[in-house]
Amino acid sequence: MENHNSPTGAPSNSDPKDPASFLSSIIGVPVTVKLNSGVVYKGELQSVDGYMNIALEKCSEYVDGKMRRKYGDAFVRGNNEGGKGKEGNGSSGERNCK
Template structure:
């Protein structure tokens, strides 16, 4: 049986909790990690975070907090490099 269709963005974000995500910032930098939590302002907490600039891995962090006003988008990631 298929999962029920998502009706709004918060349903999508709830499904991503604890899963790998890609967070793209307005500056063009990507952060990839496990979504720990987020709030209504799109402030995001990630675990096992990696920072990518122009597609190249620049730095690894344990935990990271990203302020929501810097976020361009967040997407699910099927694989983790």
């Protein structure tokens, strides 16, 4: 999971060992979800369940770094995800939290 925090790379307030708590703490925040296939979805996190299924609003799909299409809402099945994270300024605060 990518987490774009402050430029110092400071961790979020939630325990990094508990993905459910982390994801619950960022509901309503812009996130990036990368699938195992390499396709990337960017949107606002609306919900996550116990199976790590993700619902996004204002979602865009990116393939090979280029926007392919926009969706109002998108649902990503948990077993397809390669990683998730808050969007930020893309600075060195990026962290891998898989």
